[in-house]
Amino acid sequence: MLCPKCSSDELKVLETRAGKVASTRRRRECLSCNHRFSTIEEVLREDLVVVKRDGRRESFDRTKLAMGLRKSIAKRPIDAEQINGLLSETLRRIENEFDSEVPSRVIAEAIMQRLRKVDGIAWLRYASFYEDFRDLSRFAVEIVNLGGGGKGVKGGN
Ligand SMILES: [Zn+2]
Numbered sequence: 001m002l003c004p005k006c007s008s009d010e011l012k013v014l015e016t017r018a019g020k021v022a023s024t025r026r027r028r029e030c031l032s033c034n035h036r037f038s039t040i041e042e043v044l045r046e047d048l049v050v051v052k053r054d055g056r057r058e059s060f061d062r063t064k065l066a067m068g069l070r071k072s073i074a075k076r077p078i079d080a081e082q083i084n085g086l087l088s089e090t091l092r093r094i095e096n097e098f099d100s101e102v103p104s105r106v107i108a109e110a111i112m113q114r115l116r117k118v119d120g121i122a123w124l125r126y127a128s129f130y131e132d133f134r135d136l137s138r139f140a141v142e143i144v145n146l147g148g149g150g151k152g153v154k155g156g157n
Helices: 062-072 080-097 104-118 120-129 136-149
Strands: 011-018 023-030 036-042 049-051 057-059 101-103
Touching: 049 104, 062 080, 062 104, 062 120, 080 104, 101 104, 104 120
Parallel strands: 049 101
Antiparallel strands: 011 023, 023 036, 049 057
Protein backbone atom coordinates (compact mmCIF):
# COMPACT_ATOMS: atom_id res chain seq x y z
CA MET A 1 0.00 0.00 0.00
CA LEU A 2 1.41 3.38 -1.07
CA CYS A 3 0.24 6.92 -0.52
CA PRO A 4 -1.72 7.90 -3.67
CA LYS A 5 -0.22 11.37 -3.47
CA CYS A 6 3.49 10.91 -2.80
CA SER A 7 3.93 7.11 -3.06
CA SER A 8 5.40 6.81 0.41
CA ASP A 9 4.74 3.50 2.13
CA GLU A 10 4.78 4.96 5.62
CA LEU A 11 1.10 5.04 6.40
CA LYS A 12 -0.87 5.19 9.58
CA VAL A 13 -4.36 3.72 10.03
CA LEU A 14 -6.61 6.31 11.68
CA GLU A 15 -9.82 4.33 11.82
CA THR A 16 -11.12 0.88 10.86
CA ARG A 17 -14.76 0.21 10.22
CA ALA A 18 -16.58 -2.92 9.15
CA GLY A 19 -18.44 -2.19 5.95
CA LYS A 20 -21.33 -4.02 4.39
CA VAL A 21 -20.90 -7.46 2.79
CA ALA A 22 -17.58 -8.65 4.12
CA SER A 23 -15.64 -5.47 3.53
CA THR A 24 -13.50 -3.36 5.83
CA ARG A 25 -12.99 0.33 5.41
CA ARG A 26 -9.86 2.00 6.72
CA ARG A 27 -9.06 5.67 7.00
CA ARG A 28 -5.33 6.16 6.45
CA GLU A 29 -2.86 8.95 6.75
CA CYS A 30 0.49 9.27 4.99
CA LEU A 31 3.28 10.00 7.46
CA SER A 32 5.32 11.77 4.77
CA CYS A 33 2.83 14.24 3.32
CA ASN A 34 -0.13 13.94 5.72
CA HIS A 35 -2.48 13.09 2.88
CA ARG A 36 -5.57 11.27 4.17
CA PHE A 37 -7.46 8.65 2.18
CA SER A 38 -9.70 5.62 2.62
CA THR A 39 -9.24 2.04 1.50
CA ILE A 40 -11.72 -0.79 1.29
CA GLU A 41 -10.70 -4.39 1.78
CA GLU A 42 -13.01 -6.96 0.28
CA VAL A 43 -13.19 -10.68 0.64
CA LEU A 44 -12.89 -12.12 -2.83
CA ARG A 45 -15.11 -14.99 -3.76
CA GLU A 46 -12.83 -17.53 -5.38
CA ASP A 47 -15.48 -20.17 -5.77
CA LEU A 48 -17.76 -18.43 -8.23
CA VAL A 49 -18.16 -20.37 -11.49
CA VAL A 50 -19.12 -18.70 -14.76
CA VAL A 51 -21.40 -20.64 -17.08
CA LYS A 52 -20.75 -19.75 -20.71
CA ARG A 53 -23.40 -19.67 -23.39
CA ASP A 54 -22.37 -23.06 -24.73
CA GLY A 55 -22.60 -24.57 -21.25
CA ARG A 56 -18.86 -24.64 -20.54
CA ARG A 57 -17.89 -23.64 -17.03
CA GLU A 58 -14.84 -21.73 -15.94
CA SER A 59 -13.78 -20.22 -12.66
CA PHE A 60 -14.58 -16.58 -12.27
CA ASP A 61 -11.70 -14.29 -13.23
CA ARG A 62 -11.92 -10.68 -12.14
CA THR A 63 -8.69 -9.79 -13.95
CA LYS A 64 -10.13 -10.93 -17.24
CA LEU A 65 -13.24 -8.84 -16.70
CA ALA A 66 -11.15 -5.81 -15.78
CA MET A 67 -9.05 -6.25 -18.94
CA GLY A 68 -12.12 -6.22 -21.16
CA LEU A 69 -13.35 -3.10 -19.43
CA ARG A 70 -10.00 -1.37 -19.72
CA LYS A 71 -9.94 -2.07 -23.45
CA SER A 72 -13.35 -0.51 -23.85
CA ILE A 73 -12.41 2.72 -22.03
CA ALA A 74 -9.15 3.28 -23.90
CA LYS A 75 -8.76 7.01 -24.65
CA ARG A 76 -12.12 7.77 -23.07
CA PRO A 77 -12.39 10.32 -20.24
CA ILE A 78 -12.88 7.68 -17.57
CA ASP A 79 -10.40 7.03 -14.81
CA ALA A 80 -9.32 3.69 -13.37
CA GLU A 81 -11.00 4.50 -10.08
CA GLN A 82 -14.39 4.77 -11.77
CA ILE A 83 -13.90 1.45 -13.51
CA ASN A 84 -12.79 -0.28 -10.31
CA GLY A 85 -15.87 1.07 -8.58
CA LEU A 86 -18.12 -0.10 -11.37
CA LEU A 87 -16.56 -3.56 -11.28
CA SER A 88 -16.80 -3.90 -7.50
CA GLU A 89 -20.38 -2.75 -7.44
CA THR A 90 -21.36 -5.16 -10.21
CA LEU A 91 -19.59 -8.10 -8.60
CA ARG A 92 -21.06 -7.41 -5.18
CA ARG A 93 -24.53 -7.52 -6.66
CA ILE A 94 -23.81 -10.72 -8.54
CA GLU A 95 -22.26 -12.41 -5.52
CA ASN A 96 -25.31 -11.53 -3.49
CA GLU A 97 -27.65 -12.92 -6.09
CA PHE A 98 -25.87 -16.09 -7.15
CA ASP A 99 -24.57 -18.80 -4.88
CA SER A 100 -22.01 -20.64 -6.94
CA GLU A 101 -22.78 -20.42 -10.64
CA VAL A 102 -23.53 -17.35 -12.69
CA PRO A 103 -24.23 -17.17 -16.45
CA SER A 104 -21.62 -15.12 -18.34
CA ARG A 105 -24.47 -13.17 -19.93
CA VAL A 106 -25.64 -11.90 -16.54
CA ILE A 107 -22.19 -10.55 -15.73
CA ALA A 108 -21.75 -8.89 -19.11
CA GLU A 109 -25.18 -7.30 -19.00
CA ALA A 110 -24.74 -6.04 -15.46
CA ILE A 111 -21.48 -4.39 -16.49
CA MET A 112 -22.93 -2.96 -19.69
CA GLN A 113 -25.87 -1.51 -17.82
CA ARG A 114 -23.56 0.48 -15.56
CA LEU A 115 -20.97 1.31 -18.19
CA ARG A 116 -23.66 2.83 -20.35
CA LYS A 117 -24.38 5.46 -17.72
CA VAL A 118 -20.70 6.30 -17.49
CA ASP A 119 -19.78 6.55 -21.16
CA GLY A 120 -21.73 5.68 -24.30
CA ILE A 121 -18.72 4.98 -26.50
CA ALA A 122 -17.09 2.71 -23.92
CA TRP A 123 -20.40 0.92 -23.56
CA LEU A 124 -20.67 0.32 -27.32
CA ARG A 125 -17.11 -0.97 -27.45
CA TYR A 126 -17.70 -3.30 -24.55
CA ALA A 127 -20.91 -4.54 -26.11
CA SER A 128 -19.14 -5.26 -29.38
CA PHE A 129 -16.34 -7.21 -27.62
CA TYR A 130 -18.91 -9.32 -25.91
CA GLU A 131 -19.50 -12.36 -28.08
CA ASP A 132 -23.07 -12.87 -26.96
CA PHE A 133 -24.14 -9.46 -28.12
CA ARG A 134 -26.23 -10.53 -31.08
CA ASP A 135 -29.11 -8.09 -31.16
CA LEU A 136 -27.84 -5.97 -34.02
CA SER A 137 -30.98 -3.90 -34.41
CA ARG A 138 -30.68 -2.63 -30.86
CA PHE A 139 -27.02 -1.96 -31.49
CA ALA A 140 -27.82 0.14 -34.56
CA VAL A 141 -30.40 2.21 -32.70
CA GLU A 142 -27.82 2.98 -30.02
CA ILE A 143 -25.24 4.11 -32.58
CA VAL A 144 -27.80 6.52 -34.04
CA ASN A 145 -28.59 7.84 -30.56
CA LEU A 146 -24.92 8.40 -29.78
CA GLY A 147 -24.29 10.11 -33.11
CA GLY A 148 -26.83 12.79 -32.26
CA GLY A 149 -25.17 13.60 -28.96
CA GLY A 150 -21.73 14.22 -30.47
CA LYS A 151 -20.04 12.63 -27.48
CA GLY A 152 -16.56 12.62 -29.00
CA VAL A 153 -17.05 9.81 -31.49
CA LYS A 154 -14.07 10.96 -33.52
CA GLY A 155 -11.82 10.57 -30.50
CA GLY A 156 -12.14 6.78 -30.59
CA ASN A 157 -9.63 4.28 -31.87
ZN1 LIG B 1 2.06 10.90 1.04
